[in-house]
Amino acid sequence: MFKPHYIYNTLTDITPEFLSENGIEALLLDVDNTMSVAHANKTLRQGVPEWLSLMKENGLPLIILSNAKTKRAKLFADSVGLDVIGLAAKPLPFGYIRAARRLGVKRKNIAMVGDQIFTDVMGGRLAGVKTVLVTDITPEETSFFKIKRYFEQIMLKRWKNER
Ligand SMILES: [Mg+2]
Numbered sequence: 001m002f003k004p005h006y007i008y009n010t011l012t013d014i015t016p017e018f019l020s021e022n023g024i025e026a027l028l029l030d031v032d033n034t035m036s037v038a039h040a041n042k043t044l045r046q047g048v049p050e051w052l053s054l055m056k057e058n059g060l061p062l063i064i065l066s067n068a069k070t071k072r073a074k075l076f077a078d079s080v081g082l083d084v085i086g087l088a089a090k091p092l093p094f095g096y097i098r099a100a101r102r103l104g105v106k107r108k109n110i111a112m113v114g115d116q117i118f119t120d121v122m123g124g125r126l127a128g129v130k131t132v133l134v135t136d137i138t139p140e141e142t143s144f145f146k147i148k149r150y151f152e153q154i155m156l157k158r159w160k161n162e163r
Helices: 016-021 048-057 070-080 094-103 117-127 143-162
Strands: 006-008 026-029 062-065 083-085 110-114 130-134
Touching: 006 143, 026 094, 048 062, 048 070, 062 070, 062 094, 070 083, 083 094, 094 110, 094 117, 110 117, 117 130, 117 143
Parallel strands: 006 130, 026 062, 026 110, 062 083, 110 130
Antiparallel strands: none
């Protein structure tokens, strides 16, 4: 339930070839630590604008799926020219299902890309989409996040040893 289908260092490592080889026709994108550099900082990670262009050139439908308030999520989405579903309440599956409907793509042919096992990945598993965990993230400041990250690191180590 928590294990991602794929693990990448960053969003921009995901290639059109990887997606087509794995039957992925559309992506749901997390914002904090996935597209942006940190949780509270909306600066885009290096290479993200170019990566978005590459995905668009390859005709890949993209939509942002964020737990942020609708207005804040919309503001960010507009800045990168993407459609968005805010207040997604990940890990609940409803936002994923709405996003899949809006994209008009079957859920098994969609992948969620995010940095959090207990949010992005778990929700993706519940909704029946594929999941890509990105692991190159800025350490979080709050203790709530630190606890979450602690458990994420343990699981990550185990999965890496399995390979
Ligand atoms: Mg995130």
